[in-house]
Amino acid sequence: MKTFLWVIVPYVSIVIFVGGHVWRYRYDKFGWTTRSSQLYESRLLRLGSPLFHYGILFALVGHVIGILVPQRATEAAGIGDPIYHVLAISLGGVSGFMTLSGLAILVYRRRTVGPVFSATTVNDKVMYVLLAGAIVLGLLATVFGNALAGGYDYRESVSPWFRSIFYLHPRADLMAHAPLVFQAHAISAWVLYAAWPFTRLVHLFSAPIGYLYRPYIIYRSRPQGLGARPIPRGWERADIRPRRQG
Numbered sequence: 001m002k003t004f005l006w007v008i009v010p011y012v013s014i015v016i017f018v019g020g021h022v023w024r025y026r027y028d029k030f031g032w033t034t035r036s037s038q039l040y041e042s043r044l045l046r047l048g049s050p051l052f053h054y055g056i057l058f059a060l061v062g063h064v065i066g067i068l069v070p071q072r073a074t075e076a077a078g079i080g081d082p083i084y085h086v087l088a089i090s091l092g093g094v095s096g097f098m099t100l101s102g103l104a105i106l107v108y109r110r111r112t113v114g115p116v117f118s119a120t121t122v123n124d125k126v127m128y129v130l131l132a133g134a135i136v137l138g139l140l141a142t143v144f145g146n147a148l149a150g151g152y153d154y155r156e157s158v159s160p161w162f163r164s165i166f167y168l169h170p171r172a173d174l175m176a177h178a179p180l181v182f183q184a185h186a187i188s189a190w191v192l193y194a195a196w197p198f199t200r201l202v203h204l205f206s207a208p209i210g211y212l213y214r215p216y217i218i219y220r221s222r223p224q225g226l227g228a229r230p231i232p233r234g235w236e237r238a239d240i241r242p243r244r245q246g
Contacts (some may be wrong), residue, residue, distance in 0.1 A: 052102025070159070
């Protein structure tokens with residue numbers, strides 16, 4: 001079970017994540033979209049969307065620093081354990097609550113606004129459940145695992161385990177002894193990554209790069225006359241009064 005959870009599951013998730021995006025891009029380019037519902041309702045969207053997206057962005061930066069950057073690198077930069085602990089709890093808690101609040105507003109909007117609810121698919125509902133699960137477990141790991149439970153230095157277990165996966169030398173023993181909330185958060189993240197390519201979350205990898213090298217659009221002013229096209233029979237210009245029959 002230890003090998004299955006902390007070695008097989010991560011690699012299967014990574015393969016599905018990468019292969020699923022390649023498949024989706026090749027065979028479902030027109031479906032590579034957020035399926036925006038802004039035309040149906042914008043008031044709640046203006047509140048929930050920034051909270052969710054900025055919260056996710058801050059949480060991503062925190063994960064990069066906390067998991068991908070080794071502890072010796074932060075110590076060499078002059079960030080000791082007490083300062084790092086305070087920053088991890090404060091920034092992680094704020095970004096987590098921002099993300100969760102934004103997601104709650106977006107889910108409420110989809111459930112209460114008729115046209116938005118009608119445009120919500122089963123795929124969207126599964127995506128929201130997976131997102132909410134990963135976010136809630138991440139908050140529990142940050143707040144209760146660090147602030148209320150006496151502190152747990154995940155940089156000695158979770159971080160090296162995660163990096164070892166990409167070193168192709170996974171150390172399952174490190175995660176086997178981690179607290180349950182950290183284990184649950186890691187598993188929920190891998191499940192979310194596996195489902196990612198088949199949801200609207202693919203728009204994270206969309207960028208208008210084509211705008212940088214596409215040719216200019218030439219606009220021409222409309223001529224004063226109606227052009228060379230003849231006026232169809234039975235039609236006449238609106239600024240010409242009909243002639244009187246003599």
